[in-house]
Amino acid sequence: MSAVKSTLVRFGTDGIRGRAGELLTPNLAMELGYWAGRELAPSQSPGQPFILGQDSRASGDMLAMGLAAGLTAAGLEVWQVGLCPTPCVAYLVHHSEAVGGAMISASHNPPEDNGIKIFDAQGNKLSQELQRAIETHLNQGGAWETSHHWGHNLNRPELLHTYGQALRSSLGTDQPLAGMKVVLDLAYGAAVSLAPQIFQQLGATVICLHNQANGEKINVNCGSTHLDPLRQAVQEFEADLGFAFDGDADRVLAVDGLGRTIDGDHILYFWGQTLQQAQQLPGDLIVATVMSNLGFERAWEQRGGTLVRAAVGDQYVHAEMLRYGAMLGGEQSGHILCRHYGIGGDGLLTAIHLAALVKRAGCSLRHLKDVSFESYPxxxxxxxxxxxxxxxxxxxxxxxxxxxxxxxxxxxxxxxxxxxxxxxxxxxxxxxxxxxxxxxxxxxxxxxxxxxxxxxx
CATH class of the missing domain: 3.30.310.50 (Alpha-D-phosphohexomutase, C-terminal domain)
Structure with a gap:
């Protein structure tokens, strides 16, 4: 069996992404599922698990069913988590016997787009070598080889709670956010149920914006690409701080009590200071990207630190972190990676740790920003x-x-x-x-x- 390809398929910096129904079709999803399954488990026993999640986009179910069909044809057992953040899939793959995972999401893109991000058995984005191998299969349209050891498709929504427990335990204490008032802009996306629950369980009073899963509105005038609603809410409710996630919640931006943006550079600076003081930042090294502000770089150097720049894309940040042995890295856009707690960018993890950092500091996020650094225009x-x-x-x-x-x-x-x-x-x-x-x-x-x-x- 093989579908006829009319479009050259290429992986971008974050999987395959494009207009749903045009580039992202059920046939492509099915072919991608099959060839990803064959590459990730080429000669292993049938029935090995593969974890599949999605954001709230209307086209998500269509692509999930296509992927599951291809994966089960390759002999894998698909564990469907359903609506969940991208980092949830990466975490579950890394902490299970799964041979890989996939997230159906176009991240911060508009509702009409969608994408498929694939993870290897360690929960990392696919290597360039694996991407090229899968691309070759997709573009050549080779025949499928099946041994009639069909896989199964199982709904596993309870796995979301496993990820949530890991987030809570990463702070190590009961209700570390007690007494804080936090606004969350959930962008109608993947974190609408989990994020408020986590913050409330950690002791915070939570005000939510755009907190219903809605694939027609995801990222539209809200979330990390549109901070005005969050700014207004933080000031209206006199909150300590606010967080805005993108559609799949792998990145986050914050605002302080004055409604000022706290971007990824400031988050890295604050978290870097904390880890540096605890002697948990090897070489006082942070990995950022070519987009990071010169003001951040020079301020970090004044603290005796070193900033290494990577290409844009969290997979490139992660690669440089491994190369230099760095424990903290990220992007100005809000993808933050802290290897003390995970292997990839995680908006929810970043948000709860930034909130806890502010609480431990005994001052406001506004004050922390005032005494940090001045960004260059x-x-x-x-x-x-x-x-x-x-x-x-x-x-x-x-x-x-x-x-x-x-x-x-x-x-x-x-x-x-x-x-x-x-x-x-x-x-x-x-x-x-x-x-x-x-x-x-x-x-x-x-x-x-x-x-x-x-x-x-």
């Missing part, structure tokens, strides 16, 4: 470039490269530039950071115009 613009080949070949655009060189020379050590093709959306991202907002805006405008003229047209 940083402007990020996304330019839509629908042609994939042109988008990926932006480095070959000579006029753009000439302008980048000119801007780099002009700013010297007073700023920096990052242009890159997104691995999750059809855009080229242009970031300029400088000592003054005027300088950053000047070069951002010129670079965006160049991308629009030579690549987007």
């Amino acid at each position: 940083q402007i990020l613009r996304n330019v839509k470039v629908m042609d994939r080949e042109r988008r990926l070949a932006w480095q070959d655009c000579q006029p753009l490269q000439t302008l980048i060189a000119q801007a780099t020379a002009d700013m010297g050590d007073q700023g920096r530039i990052l242009v890159r093709a997104s691995g999750t959306e059809p855009v080229i991202r242009v970031m300029v950071e400088a000592v003054s907002a005027t300088l950053a805006e000047h070069w951002t405008s010129k670079l965006v115009t160049s991308v629009e003229t030579y690549l987007a047209a």
Whole structure:
């Protein structure tokens, strides 16, 4: 058996992602399930478990059934967790006999998109080698080989509670958040039931926003990409702090009592300080990405620390953490990885630990931000470039490269530039950071115009 492929399938920085019903079809999900199963368990006994979760998107059930069909055809036993955060799948795979897992989610993307993220037996994102092997099978449309040792599809929603217990126990004390008032923006997504429950069990008073699973509204004017509702609620309810998750809850951003954004750089700085003081941060090393602010880097260096930069994507952060033996890393966007407690970015884990950190400090998050560091003005613009080949070949655009060189020379050590093709959306991202907002805006405008003229047209 083999489905006919009309579209070249490629893994991006976070699995396969695209428009549901176009790139993400039931046939593709079934083929992906089969070939992922064959690659992850090529010669092992039939009936080994594979863990499957999803966010609230309307297309999720369609893709889950397709994946399960392919996985069971490959002889695996599918454990369907249902609605759950992405880190839940990674945790359960890592702490069970599962040969792998998959999360059906397009993370922070709009409702019409979806995606499939696959994890290996350790709960890590798939290696480049495994991704290429699966891509080859998908694009060649090879025949399936079955031995009639069919797998089974089982509903295992109770596994979500296992993950929740692990989150609670990571803080080690009863009700460490007692007396705190916290606002949670759940983005109509994967954490709508679990996050309020965890915070309440840890002792916090919880106010929830967008806390019903709704695949038609997921990420729409809410969550970590739209912080205004959270800012307003934190100030209206005079809360200690607020957290906004994305659709699959693998990342989180916070706001303080004044409604100011606490991004991934500040979270890394606060958590890094705590681990440094406890002598639990080897080499005083933090791994961030090329997007992290220069203000953060220089402030951390003033504390005697070292900041290593990785490419954008939590899998690249994780790889550099393993390479350098780092215990803390993450992205400005709110993917935070702390190897003391887990192996991947986990928005819920990050949120409860940041809240506990504030409580132990005996002061407000507002105060912690005031005494941390001043971010350099940083402007990020996304330019839509629908042609994939042109988008990926932006480095070959000579006029753009000439302008980048000119801007780099002009700013010297007073700023920096990052242009890159997104691995999750059809855009080229242009970031300029400088000592003054005027300088950053000047070069951002010129670079965006160049991308629009030579690549987007």
